[in-house]
Amino acid sequence: MKLSIFGLGHVGLVYAAGFASIGFHVKGFDIDAEKIRMLNRGRLPMVEPNLMELIDSGTKQQRLVFTDDYHDAVLSSDASFVAVDTPLNEEEELDLGQVISAFRMIGESLRKAGGYHIVVIKSTVPPGTTSGIVRETLEKESGKKAFEDFGLAVNPEFMREAHAVQDFFETDRIVIGANDERSRKVVSEIYASFRCPKLITSFNNAEMIKYASNSFLAMKISFINMIANICERIPGSDVEVVAEGMGLDKRITPSLLKPSLGWGGSCWPKDNKVLLDLARSLGVEAPLVESTLEINEGQPLQAIRMAEEALGPLRGRRVAVLGLAFKANTDDVRGAVSRKVIKHLLERGARVVVYDPVAMDNYRALAESNGKTIEYAESGLECIRDADCVIVVTEWEEFKRITQEDYRRAMKRPVLIDGMRIYDAKRYSEITYRAIGLGPQ
Numbered sequence: 247m248k249l250s251i252f253g254l255g256h257v258g259l260v261y262a263a264g265f266a267s268i269g270f271h272v273k274g275f276d277i278d279a280e281k282i283r284m285l286n287r288g289r290l291p292m293v294e295p296n297l298m299e300l301i302d303s304g305t306k307q308q309r310l311v312f313t314d315d316y317h318d319a320v321l322s323s324d325a326s327f328v329a330v331d332t333p334l335n336e337e338e339e340l341d342l343g344q345v346i347s348a349f350r351m352i353g354e355s356l357r358k359a360g361g362y363h364i365v366v367i368k369s370t371v372p373p374g375t376t377s378g379i380v381r382e383t384l385e386k387e388s389g390k391k392a393f394e395d396f397g398l399a400v401n402p403e404f405m406r407e408a409h410a411v412q413d414f415f416e417t418d419r420i421v422i423g424a425n426d427e428r429s430r431k432v433v434s435e436i437y438a439s440f441r442c443p444k445l446i447t448s449f450n451n452a453e454m455i456k457y458a459s460n461s462f463l464a465m466k467i468s469f470i471n472m473i474a475n476i477c478e479r480i481p482g483s484d485v486e487v488v489a490e491g492m493g494l495d496k497r498i499t500p501s502l503l504k505p506s507l508g509w510g511g512s513c514w515p516k517d518n519k520v521l522l523d524l525a526r527s528l529g530v531e532a533p534l535v536e537s538t539l540e541i542n543e544g545q546p547l548q549a550i551r552m553a554e555e556a557l558g559p560l561r562g563r564r565v566a567v568l569g570l571a572f573k574a575n576t577d578d579v580r581g582a583v584s585r586k587v588i589k590h591l592l593e594r595g596a597r598v599v600v601y602d603p604v605a606m607d608n609y610r611a612l613a614e615s616n617g618k619t620i621e622y623a624e625s626g627l628e629c630i631r632d633a634d635c636v637i638v639v640t641e642w643e644e645f646k647r648i649t650q651e652d653y654r655r656a657m658k659r660p661v662l663i664d665g666m667r668i669y670d671a672k673r674y675s676e677i678t679y680r681a682i683g684l685g686p687q
């Protein structure tokens with residue numbers, strides 16, 4: 247079977263390379279011509295461990311091709327996967343523009359197609375989208391009937407950036423939403439070689455599983471952050487030990503019980519917001535989702551509060567922010583906590599200097615510095631030099647190697663706020679060390 251992938255971003259590119267590696271012939275299409283040029287020159291448009299090797303192997307074996315011609319992508323394949331983004335717009339509402347544009351293109355191409363073709367939506371979309379706007383767009387543009395002339399399925403994606411290649415090969419589960427027998431059968435065949443539980447269900451259930459999963463995962467982190475904020479007020483308390491004790495319970499598990507300045511990224515913030523809007527539009531209260539978002543909104547302020555407790559007003563203070571990416575091993579700054587921390591610092595008149603091993607360019611492109619300038623350092627050590635305070639925002643290995651002595655020597659006054667709990671408090675006891683969820687010791 248030959249496949250085409252629409253949207254070569256964090257999900258689509260991994261699937262294009264992954265499917266090619268397990269034997270499919272894949273055509274990857276993206277409207278971003280520069281991205282196609284880069285890929286055809288053997289360059290990766292993002293940071294994702296092991297992805298370049300996978301792409302190289304697919305292109306060398308001539309099973310993976312990148313094209314800027316969507317007709318060619320559809321007409322030379324049997325199935326088209328759509329992995330375009332579904333972001334929030336400026337009004338913080340779901341923007342289905344990329345999805346609609348991709349289905350228009352596929353519909354147009356289906357008009358010319360001869361045999362059976364199946365269209366699979368991998369993008370995260372709310373219940374009712376596939377049976378509604380997706381089906382309508384495809385039928386209108388192609389002049390053909392869904393389930394008779396072409397197949398349609400939903401196949402939500404659960405991979406984690408920075409682990410995406412591993413997650414492709416070792417996924418926990420595959421969810422397939424299909425409302426007709428042939429679509430169910432064809433998508434199941436595509437995934438036949440994957441040894442994991444497969445859940446085959448309706449469009450709406452498949453769409454809802456994705457939102458419910460992301461909301462639950464975010465809730466787990468917001469929960470431990472809430473506990474962290476309580477622990478901080480209790481002498482001798484440490485949320486890391488509390489989390490360890492909780493995680494030993496097999497019903498809880500240690501996964502995601504990691505205190506921080508909040509969760510970010512391109513998915514959880516928008517998916518929780520969309521789930522909340524969906525619940526409200528249906529007349530249902532969703533207080534857990536609301537609180538999950540609320541706790542997360544307040545969490546970056548914990549670092550600001552700690553800095554103010556140690557230094558007083560931040561106006562004119564030099565504050566170093568270590569880490570811009572929303573997590574380590576990616577250059578993605580969409581929804582990153584660093585952006586909120588920096589915004590709060592600038593609002594208080596602090597002088598901000600930042601460093602990230604790979605995400606500096608993406609941050610510059612998205613910088614929301616309210617017209618105020620921030621300084622970009624060349625390394626972690628340069629970033630902390632002469633600072634009044636350092637806030638660790640991203641868990642990069644490079645930052646874990648900065649010692650107490652480095653901080654003491656480089657900083658104007660050594661106030662270290664460990665927003666990710668990357669250091670052992672006992673080894674940083676000779677400087678002012680504050681950490682999320684660590685009570686007075």
Ligand SMILES: NC(=O)c1ccc[n+]([C@@H]2O[C@H](COP(=O)([O-])OP(=O)(O)OC[C@H]3O[C@@H](n4cnc5c(N)ncnc54)[C@H](O)[C@@H]3O)[C@@H](O)[C@H]2O)c1
Binds near residue numbers: 330347368404512
């Ligand atoms: N990033 C993740 O970790 C992740 C994980 C699971 C699910 N998802 C979901 O998967 C979807 C894709 O997310 P992403 O992070 O890969 O997005 P992304 O922004 O990284 O990539 C989207 C790509 O689609 C391209 N595009 C836009 N319109 C197009 C069109 N009409 N035809 C072809 N290409 C087009 C863009 O140029 C871009 O390269 C979203 O719905 C997201 O919620 C993302």
